[in-house]
Amino acid sequence: MSDPIAEVRPRRSVLYMPGSNARALEKARTLAADTLILDLEDSVAPEAKDEARRLVGEAVTAGGYGPREILIRINGLSTPWGADDLAAALAARPQGILVPKVQSAAELARLNEVIVKADPAGRIALWAMIETPLAILDIRSIAAFATAPGSRLVGFVLGTNDLSKETGTAIVPGRAPMMPWLMLAIAAARAFGLTVIDGVFNGLDDDTGFLAECRQAREMGFDGKTLIHPRQIDGANATFVPDPAEIAWARRIVEVFALAENAAKGALRIDGKMVERLHADMAVKLLQLVDAVEARATAVAA
Numbered sequence: 001m002s003d004p005i006a007e008v009r010p011r012r013s014v015l016y017m018p019g020s021n022a023r024a025l026e027k028a029r030t031l032a033a034d035t036l037i038l039d040l041e042d043s044v045a046p047e048a049k050d051e052a053r054r055l056v057g058e059a060v061t062a063g064g065y066g067p068r069e070i071l072i073r074i075n076g077l078s079t080p081w082g083a084d085d086l087a088a089a090l091a092a093r094p095q096g097i098l099v100p101k102v103q104s105a106a107e108l109a110r111l112n113e114v115i116v117k118a119d120p121a122g123r124i125a126l127w128a129m130i131e132t133p134l135a136i137l138d139i140r141s142i143a144a145f146a147t148a149p150g151s152r153l154v155g156f157v158l159g160t161n162d163l164s165k166e167t168g169t170a171i172v173p174g175r176a177p178m179m180p181w182l183m184l185a186i187a188a189a190r191a192f193g194l195t196v197i198d199g200v201f202n203g204l205d206d207d208t209g210f211l212a213e214c215r216q217a218r219e220m221g222f223d224g225k226t227l228i229h230p231r232q233i234d235g236a237n238a239t240f241v242p243d244p245a246e247i248a249w250a251r252r253i254v255e256v257f258a259l260a261e262n263a264a265k266g267a268l269r270i271d272g273k274m275v276e277r278l279h280a281d282m283a284v285k286l287l288q289l290v291d292a293v294e295a296r297a298t299a300v301a302a
Contacts, residue, residue, distance in 0.1 A: 008285075008288040008289060008291070008292040009034075009069065009292060010034045010224075010240075010241075010289065010292050010293045010296055011034050011035050011069070011155075011195060011197060011223050011224040012034050012223075012224040012225070012236050012237045012239070012240035012241065012293075013032070013033045013034050013035070013224060013225065013227055013232070013233045013236040013237050013240075014033065014034065014035040014036075014037060014157070014197050014224050014225065014226045014227065015028070015031065015033040015035070015036055015037065015226075015227045015228075015230065015232075015233060016037045016039050016043060016073075016200070016226060016227065016228055017036055017037065017038050017039060018039055018043035018044060018052070019038050019039050019040045019043070019044055019052035019053070019055055019056040019072075020043075020044045020045070020048040020051055020052035020055065021055075022055050025038065025055060025056065025059040026059075027230075028065065028068070029064045029065050029066070029068075031068075031230050031233060032233050032234070032237060032300060033068060033227070033230075033233050034068065034069060034224065034237070034296065035068065035069040035070075035071060035224070036065065036068050036069070036070055036071070037071045037072075037073050037098060037157075037226070038056045038059065038060065038070065038071070038072050038073070038094070039052075039073045040052050040053060040056060040072065040073060040074055040075055040081070040085050040089075041073050041074065041075050041076075041100050042100075046081075049075070049081045049085075050084075053081075053084060053085060053088045054088075056072060056088070056089075056092065057088045057089075057091060057092045060072065060092035060093070060094050061091075061092050061093070066299060066300060067296050067299040067300060069095050069096070070094040070095050070096075071094055071095065071096040071097065071098045071127060072085075072089040072092065072094045072096075072097055072098065073097075073098040073099075073100060073129075074086050074089055074097060074098070074099065074100070075100065076099070076100050076101055077110075077111065086111070086114065090114075090115065090118040090119065090124065093119070093123060093124065094124065095123075095124070095125060096124060096125040096126065096127050096154070096155075097111075097115065097124060097125075097126060097127065098127040098128075098129060098157060099111060099126065099127065099128055099129060100129045100131070100159070101129060101131055101132050101135075101159075101162070102128040102129055102130065102132075102135055102142060103132055103134040103135050103138065104134070104138055104141070104142065105138070105141045105142050105144065105145040105148075108126065108128060108142065108145045108151075108153060109145065109148070111126065112126055112145075112148075112150065112151060112152050112153070115152055116150055116152065122152070124152065125152050125153075125154040125155075126151075126152040126153045126154065127153075127154065127155045127156070127157060128142060128153065128155075128156055128157070129156075129157050129158075129159045129162075130142070130156050130157070130158050130159065130185050131158065131159025131160075131161075131162035131163050131166070132162065132163070132166055133163075133166055133167055136163075136181045136184060136185070139184050139185055139188040140188050140191070142188070143156070143188035143189055143191060143192040143194055144191075144192055146192040146193060146194055147192055153194065154194060154195060155189070155194050155195035155196065155197065156185055156188075156189050156194055156195070156196045156197065157197045157199075157226060158182065158185060158196070158197065158198055158199040158226075159199055160175075160178060160182075160198075160199030160200065161199065161200065161202070163178065163181065163199075164178075171202070173209060173212070174216070175213070175216070182198075182220065183220065186220060186221045186222065190221070195223050196221070196222055196223055197222060197223060197224050197225065197226055198213075198217040198220075198222040198224070198225040198226065199225075199226060200225075200226045200227065200228050201213050201214075201225070201227075201228075201232070202228070204228070204229055204231070204232075207235070210232060210235055211235050211239065213225075214235060214236055214239035214240070215239055217240075218239055218240050222240075223240070224236060224240050225239075225240070241289070241290065241293055242286050242289070242290060246286065247286070247287070247290055249283075250282075250283035250284075250286045250287050251283075251287065252270060252271065253270060253275055253279055253280050253283040254280060254283050254284060254287065256268060256270050256275075257275075257277065257280040265277075
């Protein structure tokens with residue numbers, strides 16, 4: 001799917017909200033998260049699935065979430081709840097539907113066909129959870145589905161807890177055992193123009209550990225981080241943005257490359273550093289993100 005705002009839409013903080021909790025769905029309208037995942041899967045007990053589906057459908061249809069991007073995470077289509085979840089999500093018209101435990105491009109193709117038929121105008125995007133060994137082993141093909149005709153795929157969300165469960169890999173500070181898988185997912189996402197969001201941090205009382213993992217995720221190239229509690233929003237929002245020095249340097253690069261005498265030059269010496277035109281392109285994207293974050297803050301405050 002062509003996602004014209006994917007490069008400039010802030011997705012720093014992506015907060016899971018349990019679909020069976022009406023108060024949480026209401027509170028989400030006031031939170032500073034960039035994206036909300038209204039969850040029908042892991043956070044909802046089997047006996048509460050029907051009620052969660054109803055609550056989420058009503059909440060999204062009612063609106064009131066302002067500039068926050070709304071995704072609905074459904075149960076897998078192989079489960080007893082998946083088909084009903086998908087029908088309810090399509091009827092509610094969120095910005096995106098997040099599919100858990102994706103293992104192949106063929107799965108995405110089947111789901112994509114249903115979405116396209118229900119939403120020919122192209123308002124609903126498709127997101128994939130990357131959280132199984134098979135997904136990692138087939139990550140290139142899964143990401144490449146974004147280039148298929150009519151594809152709605154715009155992003156990956158990493159499910160590190162499920163990856164740990166499925167592989168027996170420990171989740172430790174620094175995440176060294178998982179680093180190869182995380183970087184493969186990032187590389188595949190970037191190769192095919194997808195947004196990619198890091199997994200959750202489980203320690204609600206470990207602010208130091210959470211911020212360290214956010215910084216690591218940004219350095220790795222993630223666009224943002226999934227969150228399990230509103231108290232994590234501010235830390236993620238503050239981390240996944242350029243700092244003042246980065247912003248100033250980006251503006252300097254753009255300014256110098258914009259000079260008429262530099263129009264045909266591929267590389268320049270700027271303030272003692274060799275800077276190529278690819279760095280100018282990166283600087284433009286960075287400044288677009290800064291502008292988008294500022295615009296979003298203004299919209300939330302309005």
